Amino acid sequence: MSSQARSTSSTPRRSLRECRELVEEGCLVLLYIDERRRFIFRVRRGGVKGSDKGILRHDDIIGKPYGSRVRLSTGVEAWVLRPRPLDLVELHHRRATQIIYPKDSAFIIQLAGIGPGSRVIEVGVGSAALTTILAWHVAPDGHVYGYEARRENLEAARRNLEELGLLELVTLHHADAREGVEERSVDAFIVDMPDPWSVLGEAYRSLRGSGVFIAYMPAINQVLRLLEAVHEHGGFIGVRVYEVLVREYIPRPDTLRPRTTMIAHTGYILSAWRVHV
Amino acid sequence: MSSQARSTSSTPRRSLRECRELVEEGCLVLLYIDERRRFIFRVRRGGVKGSDKGILRHDDIIGKPYGSRVRLSTGVEAWVLRPRPLDLVELHHRRATQIIYPKDSAFIIQLAGIGPGSRVIEVGVGSAALTTILAWHVAPDGHVYGYEARRENLEAARRNLEELGLLELVTLHHADAREGVEERSVDAFIVDMPDPWSVLGEAYRSLRGSGVFIAYMPAINQVLRLLEAVHEHGGFIGVRVYEVLVREYIPRPDTLRPRTTMIAHTGYILSAWRVHV
Amino acid sequence: MSSQARSTSSTPRRSLRECRELVEEGCLVLLYIDERRRFIFRVRRGGVKGSDKGILRHDDIIGKPYGSRVRLSTGVEAWVLRPRPLDLVELHHRRATQIIYPKDSAFIIQLAGIGPGSRVIEVGVGSAALTTILAWHVAPDGHVYGYEARRENLEAARRNLEELGLLELVTLHHADAREGVEERSVDAFIVDMPDPWSVLGEAYRSLRGSGVFIAYMPAINQVLRLLEAVHEHGGFIGVRVYEVLVREYIPRPDTLRPRTTMIAHTGYILSAWRVHV
Amino acid sequence: MSSQARSTSSTPRRSLRECRELVEEGCLVLLYIDERRRFIFRVRRGGVKGSDKGILRHDDIIGKPYGSRVRLSTGVEAWVLRPRPLDLVELHHRRATQIIYPKDSAFIIQLAGIGPGSRVIEVGVGSAALTTILAWHVAPDGHVYGYEARRENLEAARRNLEELGLLELVTLHHADAREGVEERSVDAFIVDMPDPWSVLGEAYRSLRGSGVFIAYMPAINQVLRLLEAVHEHGGFIGVRVYEVLVREYIPRPDTLRPRTTMIAHTGYILSAWRVHV
Numbered sequence A, B, C, D: 001m002s003s004q005a006r007s008t009s010s011t012p013r014r015s016l017r018e019c020r021e022l023v024e025e026g027c028l029v030l031l032y033i034d035e036r037r038r039f040i041f042r043v044r045r046g047g048v049k050g051s052d053k054g055i056l057r058h059d060d061i062i063g064k065p066y067g068s069r070v071r072l073s074t075g076v077e078a079w080v081l082r083p084r085p086l087d088l089v090e091l092h093h094r095r096a097t098q099i100i101y102p103k104d105s106a107f108i109i110q111l112a113g114i115g116p117g118s119r120v121i122e123v124g125v126g127s128a129a130l131t132t133i134l135a136w137h138v139a140p141d142g143h144v145y146g147y148e149a150r151r152e153n154l155e156a157a158r159r160n161l162e163e164l165g166l167l168e169l170v171t172l173h174h175a176d177a178r179e180g181v182e183e184r185s186v187d188a189f190i191v192d193m194p195d196p197w198s199v200l201g202e203a204y205r206s207l208r209g210s211g212v213f214i215a216y217m218p219a220i221n222q223v224l225r226l227l228e229a230v231h232e233h234g235g236f237i238g239v240r241v242y243e244v245l246v247r248e249y250i251p252r253p254d255t256l257r258p259r260t261t262m263i264a265h266t267g268y269i270l271s272a273w274r275v276h277v
Helices: A001-011 A083-093 A102-111 A127-139 A151-163 A196-206 A220-233 B002-007 B084-093 B104-110 B131-140 B151-163 B195-206 B219-234 C002-007 C084-091 C102-111 C131-137 C153-162 C197-208 C220-233 D002-007 D084-094 D102-112 D131-138 D151-163 D194-206 D220-233
Strands: A028-033 A039-043 A048-051 A055-057 A069-070 A077-083 A119-125 A145-147 A170-174 A185-193 A207-217 A237-252 A261-263 A268-274 B026-032 B037-042 B048-051 B054-057 B066-069 B077-081 B118-123 B141-149 B169-173 B186-191 B207-217 B236-250 B260-264 B269-275 C028-034 C039-042 C068-071 C075-081 C121-122 C144-148 C170-174 C188-190 C207-218 C236-250 C261-263 C268-274 D028-034 D036-040 D068-071 D075-079 D117-124 D143-148 D172-173 D186-191 D207-217 D238-251 D262-263 D268-274
Touching: A001 C102, A028 A048, A028 A083, A039 A048, A039 A083, A083 A102, A083 A127, A102 A207, A102 A237, A102 A268, A102 B084, A102 B104, A119 A127, A119 A196, A127 A151, A145 A151, A151 A170, A170 B037, A185 A196, A185 D028, A196 A207, A207 A220, A220 A268, A220 B077, A220 D207, A237 A261, A237 B207, A268 B054, A268 C002, B026 B048, B026 B084, B037 B048, B037 B084, B084 B104, B104 B131, B104 B207, B104 B236, B104 B269, B118 B131, B118 B195, B131 B141, B131 B151, B141 B151, B151 B169, B186 B195, B195 B207, B195 B219, B195 B269, B195 D131, B207 B219, B219 B236, B219 B269, B219 D220, B236 B260, B260 D194, C028 C084, C028 C188, C039 C075, C039 C084, C084 C102, C084 C131, C084 D102, C102 C131, C102 C207, C102 C236, C102 C268, C102 D084, C102 D102, C121 C131, C121 C197, C131 C144, C131 C153, C131 C236, C144 C153, C188 C197, C197 C207, C197 C220, C197 C268, C207 C220, C220 C236, C220 C268, C236 C261, C261 D036, D028 D084, D084 D102, D084 D131, D102 D131, D102 D186, D102 D207, D102 D238, D102 D268, D117 D194, D143 D151, D151 D172, D186 D194, D194 D207, D194 D220, D207 D220, D220 D238, D220 D268, D238 D262
Parallel strands: A119 A145, A119 A185, A145 A170, A185 A207, B118 B141, B118 B186, B141 B169, B186 B207, C121 C144, C121 C188, C144 C170, C188 C207, D117 D143, D117 D186, D143 D172, D186 D207
Antiparallel strands: A028 A039, A028 A077, A048 A055, A069 A077, A207 A268, A237 A268, A237 B236, A261 D262, B026 B037, B026 B077, B048 B054, B066 B077, B207 B269, B236 B269, B260 C261, C028 C039, C028 C075, C068 C075, C207 C268, C236 C268, C236 D238, D028 D036, D028 D075, D068 D075, D207 D268, D238 D268
């Protein structure tokens, strides 16, 4: 997508919300050739999307309704879909070494009680995979405040969010959250960093009463240490620890079976309510 | 909660969105005594909430911030929390025989690409557990259109949504969706009924191009039959079948372990994109 | 079964191996009335087995082949089966607070490479559930050496093994294994006690080269501490940590689905090879 | 291993049971260099085992105890272990396209009640992975009767079992079990073929009363069809359907976590008792 990104400087950038029925210039599309060939890009006049199955000229789809069937230069059939946030994360962010998977971000959204209007702090933005989902759900009047200490991550996050038209819903801080966060009275505080216990005090200070603290951790040792820290800190109740497993099936009606391999582990999710002590 | 419902006729009913920092008359609260004693009710002047651990007078919490510690009549400590949609479903709807669990509704929200502004048809509303989650996420300008053929379910759904302050985001139809749905160009069509294949044609007619069809089914036989029907019908691509499993841990830092028993099965989730043929 | 145990003093006790085709006096049988009514007892002349569905007179089944259909006093149909070691554990030992489940013992047998002729030390015999499975598999010329520090457990274990005709394959020590085990050059050393790290030295001394050390632990903290101890001790390679999950289906051909709840956690299993350093 | 197989014609072949403490000529060894470099071969005078980490001369280990540390030609350290049946299947049979995994064979052994002395029919021997485990457990006086219709599979199975020293416990039939099996009054009848329902009559005829029928099936459609066939046939009770999932952890004491990917599906296991009707 980077080549697209360079060339779209003069293309209008429309948000997912603006592109609902028709594919217009500046809209994101998901080109679906088959399950292994799914591509997300922004449509611009004169643009071209290549693949090993043939080429698609952007002009051929401008003005068509989402869901239309198109033909690549080779005659191969494909479909023009409206990407879901799920697809943005799966197809756009996936090069990043470690993202929070949709199965986990979906559950985090529920645990944190996030919805339209929510104000959320996210510590450890990475390439903005989770941020993408958060921004989608807090719209139109909520906001995500992202903290990221590594400059290269922050730049990638900014580019991704801008490209996806979500940057106006997000404030990115190039800062180490352990040294303090600015916002107060937020609804949720979500941490994806190796030492979540080191921001527990900041979480307490920035969360409103009954706000929700969430940490996402790959190793069980982190969970143990965080549990100890939460108990020691005080001011958090209703601590829960979860894992989410999604099992996908090969959807053939004559030989239905689960896929042979699955992602068996991504991270543990800890949640707790912040209360007044 | 029905006794509350009867007596609150003169109490203002405030939505979750209106009750963010302070507990005001007409707001919903989650009284957290301990993990086994969590109650959701609406606050009204002069109201009383009883439990086997003591009594809480509503007047004692009006004007306090969410997250406050209170004492029951017995001196037992408790907390006043702002319920999340998750809690509404778990604590308010759970009497219903069969609800869609938060783990599943969370994943359905992502698969269907639902967010603020989405227009969603839900077939088989039941007691409105999933509807509650859908309404929460489509606010402020989206809408849920619910179909339910059984009058007693519809009444319960209406009461639940009204009580939770979500009814303005939902239109409930007392109708059999197999005989036709009214809405057109919706973003998602979600089915929770024993014979989802019987509304496939309606789903196709009502979904916009690139809209998402979702079915939720307890038995594998239903999945097989629906897969066949989807292939036969045509006009749907990218069919996926999933199961979501959530494993909860007993969060003791000195003896961390998964809970001995878990909900090992609720339902299979099928999703597909609707395309123009 | 204790009432049976008392009264069978004069009844010959036949091992499972002796009772293969015909139900003879002194053989164990599994009376299968339905899935919820399955009983194991030893057959004796004049004996009676009661249930809420009716009574079975032992004399009615003596001399019949296993697998025969019988009628209880009420006319209700039932079946006389030959119990598997699995059934002995499930139906005979299950009163014990905490047993090693068949799913786990099955995997332990494979990890430990146990088979006919194996010599195995088991530390923490409890009510002898795992011992039953071990004894079954090491027959006819292997042996199980069980250590149990609590006298009441040891007595229960002895009674269970005697009743099941397996005691000749087992030596029970009323001793704390942390203070030393007698046997040398055993093939496997299996620990089910809260502090498995405390017998690591004994495991090393008693295992032959390339013998297998196994520990079974409910909490993740135990796994962490044992991992550290194993690395520190040295002399063990190929360390593996596993969990075994078994998912059961409700076997109706028209509505096949997994059971709603499952045993989601019993214990973690650690295995390692003992080598010469 | 085929090169070894060719050259060992004059080497004595010792069974696992004969090779317990010392590595002798004709014994099988597992050379453990690291987790990714584990090799099984039979020891012969003058033999050489190569690897990308260096070469091992067989003569260097003859007469040493199992569990000994050795040095490869490069100075790299390795260990000489006594393979477990588990390792034979994992390292020796794994080239085969589809084997029954140890997690499944372990559970099948328990479900079928197999132990020393058991007589078992196996239909669909394949490369003899399950046969290896069965033969190990029925020794010394039991027997496995294997049916395999495809000659190339049968030859591979025979070579594998011969190489592993287990052939005397197995009779291999080059025959289609659907056309009839010879043995009667067997303890267990285990099927791994695409149409297990087609041998249900043969299973009934060959099993003793209270013997156990087991089928192993990758697709859920097979389970449904077999369930119907079992109900229709009659003479089987206590039908159960299972899946076994094994989750492995990366055993680092400082960052313990489950492996990212796991084998999420191999096959469904159905078991039932054969009774007299």
